[in-house]
Amino acid sequence: MNPRPSRPFLLFLICVVLNTVLCIATDEPAWNGHTPPGSNTPKPFTPYYVAPGAKGYSSSSPFIQYKGDWQIVYSPNFNHKAVHSTCQKQATFSFSFNGTGVEWFGNCDKRHGTASVYIDKTLAGVVNTYCNTTSLRLNQRQFSTFNLPPGSHRLVVENSGDGCIDLNDIVVTRVEQPSRPALRRQLHRRSSASGWNLEVDGSTGVNAMQLAVISETHAIVIDKVEHNPLTINGHPAWASLFELNTRQVTPLEMQSNSFCAGGSFLSNGTLINVGGNPVVADHTSAADFGDKDGLQAIRIIEPCDNDGHCSIRISEFHDSVRMASPRWYNTVLRIDDGSAMIIGGSKKGGWINNDTVNNPTYEYYPPKDIHGSNGMPIKSPFLTDTLNSNLFPIAFSLPDGRVFLAANNDAMIYDWKTDTEERLPPIPNGVRVTYPMTGTGLLLPLSSGNNYTPEVLLCGGSTVDDKKPGSQISSQDPASSQCSRMVLTKEGIQAGWEVDHMPDARLMPDAVLLPTGQIIIVNGAGSGISGYGNVVNQVGVSNAANPVLTPVVYNVSADLGSRFNSQGMPSSSIPRLYHSVATLTPDASIMIAGSNPNLDRSEIEYGTEYRVEWLSPPYMRSARPEIRKHKGNVGFKETLSIEVNRLKSDSDLKLVLMDLGFVTHSVHSNSRMVYLDIHRISGNTLSFEGPPSGGVYPPGPAFMFLVEDGVPSEGVKVMVGDGNGPEVNQKAIENVLKSTQPDQYEKSKGNQGSNDDSE
Structure with missing residues (x-):
């Protein structure tokens, strides 16, 4: 390693060591984090995380090899008190590992530039470590891949020379569990x-x-x-x-x-x-x-x-x-x-x-x-x-x-x-x-x-x-x-x-x-x-x-x-x-x-x-029917026509409206299927009637499918009803806002919440 620091590196060194309060991002809420009760100082946020079942390596690990002009910066702001940094073109670090995934963490600001990332000698991507902030974001995830075949792999990162790159930490997804x-x-x-x-x-x-x-x-x-x-x-x-x-x-x-x-x-x-x-x-x-x-x-x-x-x-x-x-x-x-x-x-x-x-x-x-x-x-x-x-x-x-x-x-x-x-x-x-x-x-x-x-x-x-x-x-x-x-x-x-x-x-x-x-x-x-x-x-x-x-x-x-x-x-x-x-x-x-x-x-x-x-x-x-032209809105009891592509003239046709739902925890809220009444089929034109009421299909978005002999078309999105929003009661809204406060439960209980029981 070259003991003579470059000018960009000196700026980085001054920022980290001499002026951490100013240089570490203080103008971004997500970066600063939140200050919980009982704490006076926000803890700076970083995405760095070693998941259970993974393994982390600091930049000083003997398993990491450096080529070119790399400098070591020591600061309590880094996870392991040190970071390796280079501004030299074609300077590299390499790391051999056994696992299914790898993550590279480094810093970013306006002084940082691009790097080429290779996995097993194949270019895996060009990473831009620049971020548009005058303050330093620590330990950002610069590169990750998680779908490597189990076994031995080699990561190589090469600086492109249009700025600096840093290595703070490497995290490897391991495969020890059967x-x-x-x-x-x-x-x-x-x-x-x-x-x-x-x-x-x-x-x-x-x-x-x-x-x-x-x-x-x-x-x-x-x-x-x-x-x-x-x-x-x-x-x-x-x-x-x-x-x-x-x-x-x-x-x-x-x-x-x-x-x-x-x-x-x-x-x-x-x-x-x-x-x-x-x-x-x-x-x-x-x-x-x-x-x-x-x-x-x-x-x-x-x-x-x-x-x-x-x-x-x-x-x-x-x-x-x-x-x-x-x-x-x-x-x-x-x-x-x-x-x-x-x-x-x-x-x-x-x-x-x-x-x-x-x-x-x-x-x-x-x-x-x-x-x-x-x-x-x-x-x-x-x-x-x-x-x-x-x-x-x-x-x-x-x-x-x-x-x-x-x-x-x-x-x-x-x-x-x-x-x-x-x-x-x-x-x-x-x-x-x-x-x-x-x-x-x-x-x-x-x-x-x-x-x-x-x-x-x-x-x-x-x-x-x-x-x-x-x-x-x-x-x-x-x-x-x-x-x-x-x-x-x-x-x-x-x-x-x-x-x-x-x-x-x-x-x-x-x-x-x-x-x-x-x-x-x-x-x-x-x-x-x-x-x-x-x-x-x-x-x-x-x-x-x-x-x-x-x-x-x-x-x-x-x-x-x-x-x-x-x-x-x-x-x-x-x-x-x-x-x-x-x-x-x-x-x-x-x-x-x-x-x-x-x-x-x-x-x-x-x-x-x-x-x-x-x-x-x-x-x-299979060969599938197609809805070629349709109206964007489907009114209740409204008679409408769509242009379709049928596969056979004597086929069994069904037209369905579907709400695909909002899905979480096995609950498929609003999931729904309604068969629409087909009135007439003339050539490629199909005439049908919209659902009879908002009870049968609550007004809102739907996907319409044409099903021919059991084979559906791709769905087209329509709006059922007039497309207007639900009725607004301004007095009820004002009463809710007057009678409640944001996060009122936690404030009244003095409880910051916990998922010790976790779900």
Whole structure:
């Protein structure tokens, strides 16, 4: 190493050693972090993080080799008190490692430049370590890769000479756990004799705790506050925009902790993301992240264009747009007037709900003045009676405008306009279907053929006693294979639940409606309960074990006992456990993502999963019909025409509207399928009638599919209704703002929140 420092290096040295207060970023909130109670000085944020199951190496490690003019700077501001820096062109550092991934961390400011990164002698990318700030951002993730084949690899980084580069630390993803090497190998298409394909392609960048398709080309992925590899503005991203066709991912900025939030579209296409977790002052420290309390947050995401160019932002206005009460694990449902009904939840992060933190109420966005509430929460006896396992209740808006709710072992129909409950028979055999005994549910397809009679399906869950402490629950306690189905008419309710069984028991499954009317059930565990860090016999820290890896098809119209079929279905090798999702996409394939039963990003068994799988039904390889021209809005009872491309003149045609839903924690809020009445087919022109009411299809975004002889077209996005937003009651809004304060629960309790119990 050259002992004579260059001028840029001297500037760097002066900044770090002599003037740290001025030079380390003090003008960026995410960089500074948040100051928790009892602390006087913010702790500077850095993205540097060694996940459990990974290994970190400082820049002084003997395993790192340097060539060229490198200087060592010593400062208490660095993780290991020292950093290696060079401004010399073609100066390199190299590092040999055994693992499946590697991350390079260094500093950035206006003095830094580009570098070429090689993995095993192949150019892996050109990295720009410049950042437009006069202050120094410490220990930023400059490069990462996580999908290397297990084995030995060599990282080489070469300075391009247009500025300086630094090496603070290297982190290696290790593969010592027996399950992880197998997971890393599955990077190819898996076909089956049944014609179904399963392919791994793309990364979500942040863990896919929440997922919603927002246009024909894009989906939004939302996570909690944690050390994701995708970064934005100098800190980890907690949300991303995923391009469905190219698999490209763009980080999104989010202010508050969206840990276990709910979500829904409104009648004008706006997506709201509601609730979350407090600022967590232990483990994943508030001073590390700089996030805000998310318990009362209403995050607003405006509609995305359908032209393939999607540029969105997540807007938060905590002083003027917020819930009246804190909610964690709440369900959000679009109802027949196009507004959002916000249901239940807990007043703070924790695990199994209890009466000290239960929030057994409803509120609405925009706020409503009904039942004397003037925008404030309305009490729910049902959500009081269903403790303890009643978080993320399963909810569907019904054709008559009422709402079906299932929580714990119970169900009811709620008339939100009259504030009355109709209790239904308990779910059979003691099966609980909501968190942490998580099952899934769907409203089955609606059609005029049976006068839009609603029927619900609830699958999976657990019979574990929700009053048991975690010390008496095991990750090996069996999940339930039960599926319960009920027609929600007077006669159907009297007949009770019809019980069927999946081929495999599943906790935390995801049920996805296809345009064909079939249902695909994926993801989940064969034992345990939801969450992490709470029960005995944890796997890693997962409360659940024995992942179920084979999808199953459910045929709605088949006879009882013959509805399920998993024969010949391709099996995954990626466990999809807690914090996993699945959704139908506009091309009619199923996107499967997520899994993170951990406090933070982890590489231990059942570690954090960023890879995306695509489950393709056989129709994806068939000749497919096409909707060529359509009107952007579909009015209620409106007669409209679309131009289509049919495959045969005598084929069986169906036209369906689908809400792909907002998916999180096995809850597919608003997921819906409605058969539209076709009036006439003349050549390539198809005339049809819009849905009869907002009960049958709540006004808002939809995807329209043409299905010919069981083969669907790609979906086109339309707006059902007039496209206007829901009614706004200004007095109710003013009363909510006057009667509440942002983050009021945490302030009143003097509690900075904790997920010791973690979920």
